[in-house]
Amino acid sequence: MKQKSRWEKCRVKCPEEKIETELLLEWREANGKKVLTSASCENTKLMDLKPQDCQWSCWEELEKG
Secondary structure, eight states, X not given: OOOOEEEEEEEEXXXXXXXXXXXXXXEEEETXXXXXXXXXXXXTTTSTTSSOOOSSXXXXXXXXX
């Protein structure tokens, strides 16, 4: 059976740059719970495949919902 995912956009205050930024989140259901499986940031300095890394993980805050 194919696992379904749900995508959503949210805005967060980025502690890294002290700006508001938009995240694209992918949620899947596992054992009856909503689980965050992917987060992509629109901040051009911190986006995937760029040479700079974000030093702050927003995963824990995002999973709280």
